[in-house]
Every structure is written in C-alpha cells, then in structure tokens.
Amino acid sequence: MSDPTLLVLASLADGKKHGYAMMEDIQRFANVRLGPGTLYGAITRLEQRGWIRPVDSGDRRRPYCITGAGREYLQTQLTSLGHVVKTASRRLKHA
Amino acid sequence: MRKLIRWTARLYPAVWRERYGGELDALIEDIQPQWEDLFNVLLGALRMQVTTWNSLKVVAAVTLAGALLAGVFALLTQERYVSTAVMRFASYGHADSDRQGALDQLVKLQQKVLSRKSLAEIITQPALDLYPEDRKRIPLEDVVENMRNKALRIQVAPVQNGGVLAFVISCEYPDKLKAQAVVRELVTKFYRQWVATQMAHGPSGPEQLEVLDPPSLPQRPFFPNRPMIVAAGLLGGAVLGLLAVLVWRSATRLSRSA
Numbered sequence: 001m002s003d004p005t006l007l008v009l010a011s012l013a014d015g016k017k018h019g020y021a022m023m024e025d026i027q028r029f030a031n032v033r034l035g036p037g038t039l040y041g042a043i044t045r046l047e048q049r050g051w052i053r054p055v056d057s058g059d060r061r062r063p064y065c066i067t068g069a070g071r072e073y074l075q076t077q078l079t080s081l082g083h084v085v086k087t088a089s090r091r092l093k094h095a
Numbered sequence: 096m097r098k099l100i101r102w103t104a105r106l107y108p109a110v111w112r113e114r115y116g117g118e119l120d121a122l123i124e125d126i127q128p129q130w131e132d133l134f135n136v137l138l139g140a141l142r143m144q145v146t147t148w149n150s151l152k153v154v155a156a157v158t159l160a161g162a163l164l165a166g167v168f169a170l171l172t173q174e175r176y177v178s179t180a181v182m183r184f185a186s187y188g189h190a191d192s193d194r195q196g197a198l199d200q201l202v203k204l205q206q207k208v209l210s211r212k213s214l215a216e217i218i219t220q221p222a223l224d225l226y227p228e229d230r231k232r233i234p235l236e237d238v239v240e241n242m243r244n245k246a247l248r249i250q251v252a253p254v255q256n257g258g259v260l261a262f263v264i265s266c267e268y269p270d271k272l273k274a275q276a277v278v279r280e281l282v283t284k285f286y287r288q289w290v291a292t293q294m295a296h297g298p299s300g301p302e303q304l305e306v307l308d309p310p311s312l313p314q315r316p317f318f319p320n321r322p323m324i325v326a327a328g329l330l331g332g333a334v335l336g337l338l339a340v341l342v343w344r345s346a347t348r349l350s351r352s353a
Contacts, residue, residue, distance in 0.1 A: 019118055020125040035132050036100070036122050037139020040115055044143070060121040 004034055004042035009051060009066060009074040016055050016065040019043070046070065096128040103133060106140035108147045153343075154336035161332020162325055169324040174316035176271035178278045181252060181308040182285060183261035197260035198251075203292070205249055208284045214239045214247075217280050223273055247281070261307060271313045278310035 011017060011025045019039060027033050034042070043064065046052040051070030055063045066074070100123050107116065119136075126132065145153070184197040207213065215235055218225045229238050246268060252261040264281050268274040289304045 019122040023122070023126065035135025035139075036104075036119060036126065037132075037135040037137070037142075039122070040119050041139050041142060044111070044115065060117040061125075062118050 002030075002032055004038050005046055005051075006074070006077055007032060007034065008039070008042045008046060009070055009077075012052060012064060012066040013071070013074060016063040018059075018061040018063045020061065021063075096130070096133070097123060100128055100133050100136050103136045103140065106137065107143050110147060111143050150340045150344075153340050154333060157336030157339060158329055158332035161328040161330075161335060163328070165324050165328020165331070166321075168328075169319050169321040172319045172324075173269050175267050175269055175318045176274045176313040176315075177265055177267045177317045178271070178274040178311050178313055179263055179265040179308070180278045180282050180306065180310040181261055181263050182282060183252075183305060183307050184259045185303040185305055186259040193259045194254075200289070200292070201249075201251070201260065201262060204285055204288045207288050208281060209243055209247065209249075211236065211239050213284060214242055217277060218242065220280075223276055223280075225268070225273065225277070247277075267317070271316075275310045275312045282306060282310060 007026045007030055008022060010029070011022045017025060019036075023034055023036075023039060043052065047054070047064075049069075051067055051073055052064045053067055055065055057063055101120060104116070104119050104123065105112070107119075112119075123132075123136075148156070184193075184200065186193045186197070217223060218230075218235070218238060226238050226242070229241070246266055248263075248265045248267075250263045250265075252263050254261060264278055264285070266274050266277040266281070268277065286304060286306075
C-alpha cells in the first residue's frame with residue numbers, strides 16, 4: 001500500500017501528529033518514506049476533502065487529527081483492501 | 096542541501112505557502128535532507144501550481160508552450176527554395192495534332208533529361224555539388240531517385256498565345272542559387288535533347304521549343320512557412336489546453352465522487 005492519503009489517514013487514526021511525526025510513523029509501520037512534497041500534497045488534499053483538520057497550536061509544527069468523515073473513509077478503504085487481501089491469499093493457497 | 100530544498104519550496108503557489116509554507120519549512124528543518132527530497136519538493140510545487148491554476152491560465156500556458164515549440168521547430172527546420180522556368184512548344188498551325196505531337200515529344204524529352212545519367216551529371220557537377228551529405232550515406236542511384244521523385248517537377252501548364260504546349264520545370268533545394276542553377280541545367284538539357292531529336296529524325300511535331308520564363312531566383316523559402324507553423328502551434332496548444340482542462344476536471348470530479 002503506497003497511497004499517501006491512506007497512509008496519512010492511517011497514521012492519524014491513533015491520534016494527532018505533525019508533519020515530521022507522520023513521516024516517521026509511516027516509515028515505521030509501512031516502511032515507506034514519504035518526501036516532504038508528497039506528504040504536504042496529501043495533507044492539502046485530505047484537508048480540502050474534510051478528512052483531516054489542523055489542531056490549534058502556536059507552533060509552526062502544526063498537528064493534524066482525523067475527522068469523522070476521514071475515519072469513515074479510511075474504514076471503507078480498509079474493508080475493501082481486506083477483501084482484496086483475503087481473496088488474494090485464498091487464491092494463492094489454492095494455486 | 097537544506098537551503099536548496101527551502102528555496103525550492105518557494106516555488107509553491109503564494110496562496111498555498113501562506114497556509115502551509117511555515118509547516119513545510121519546519122518539516123524541512125526536521126528531516127535529514129536527501130537529493131530525492133529536493134526533487135520531491137520541486138514536483139510537489141509544480142503539481143500544486145497546476146492544481147491552483149484556473150482553466151484560463153492552463154489554456155494560456157499550454158497555448159504559449161505550443162507556440163514556443165512550433166517556433167523552435169520552425170527555426171530548426173531547414174529552408175527550402177523552389178526555382179521555376181516555363182518552356183513551350185510553339186507552332187503556327189494550332190492544330191490538335193500538334194498538341195498531341197508536343198505531348199509525345201515532352202514525354203520522350205523528359206525521359207532523357209530526367210534519366211539517371213543526366214541527373215547524376217547535374218548532381219556531381221563540381222560547381223553544384225548537390226546533396227553532399229546524402230551522397231556520403233547512400234548510393235548515387237538512390238540520391239538520383241530521391242531528387243527525381245521529391246525535388247524535381249515537370250508539369251504541363253495552360254496553353255498560352257502562340258503556343259501548342261507549355262510546361263513548368265521546377266526544382267526544390269535548400270540553396271536558392273543552386274535551385275536556380277539546376278533548373279537552368281534542365282532547361283539547357285531539354286533544349287539540347289530537342290535539337291538532337293530534330294537533327295536525328297528530321298523536323299516533326301511543333302516547330303519550335305522556346306523558353307517562356309527563364310529560371311527564377313526565389314527570394315523567399317517556400318518551406319518552412321514560419322508564421323503559419325507558429326499559428327498552428329498556437330492553435331494546437333489552445334486545443335490541447337482545453338482538452339487538458341476537460342480531462343483534469345473529469346478526473347477531479349471522478350476522484351471526488353469515489
């Protein structure tokens with residue numbers, strides 16, 4: 001899985017994080033290093049769609065949290081991905 | 096490297112930088128910068144520029160790019176000039192049979208004047224030295240064939256006063272003086288062949304072969320027509336820009352509804 005928007009949503013699923021924390025987290029759980037341009041491209045799109053929102057902070061390292069709509073979208077995507085994983089695993093076993 | 100990436104981040108649109116610029120700068124300060132981060136930020140800035148542009152800006156940019164590309168193509172394309180001469184078979188009988196006889200004569204003369212030997216003589220004349228690059232790459236026979244099929248043209252022209260049959264000889268070449276010289280050679284060869292035929296078989300058909308218009312010295316190249324190419328580039332760019340906007344809008348609508 002390398003879709004930056006899904007990775008960002010997955011990273012924010014357990015709580016708010018700022019850009020660098022997201023990068024580190026994604027690298028850890030998905031073994032994918034998102035570049036600064038890719039990360040902020042995804043953050044921009046996700047905020048425009050209302051799936052994440054910035055948390056008030058005086059710091060330049062502004063944290064983001066996932067919204068209800070974002071959580072719902074992530075859940076839908078994971079369910080769909082789960083079906084693909086199950087099907088592929090079953091087929092691999094019978095191949 | 097960090098400095099370079101921060102400088103590259105300034106390429107993001109002003110509106111975007113106002114909202115996210117500080118955060119991106121903070122992130123660049125936190126990471127261990129790599130070369131790929133530089134390209135990543137550059138690509139991100141370009142994408143963001145395109146997404147924040149309105150349709151008019153996209154169409155204008157693609158139109159301008161089309162015109163620029165066409166301009167470069169027009170400048171790099173080699174110029175080609177066409178020289179022409181008009182000859183005619185003159186007869187004082189004005190009979191239909193004279194015209195048919197003249198046509199037969201023209202076909203026979205053309206076969207000899209445009210023969211392999213005749214054109215090879217013209218190509219290899221030291222004063223002309225035509226197609227020097229082609230002659231290094233391909234056999235002379237092929238150069239002759241190309242010249243006959245692509246550069247030379249003999250066309251029957253509308254009948255003029257006092258004439259039975261007129262025809263236009265034209266040659267296309269990157270050098271206007273050489274184009275004119277080739278047509279001059281062809282006119283001479285036509286005339287010599289006609290005289291030789293008359294002497295060998297006795298007078299038959301039209302009474303005279305004469306030059307109506309001498310070989311012209313072209314002032315302007317017939318190709319490339321640079322203003323036309325740039326105009327085509329502008330038009331093509333505008334159409335492409337409109338298509339890009341339509342595709343972009345459809346893709347955005349689809350991804351939002353997904």
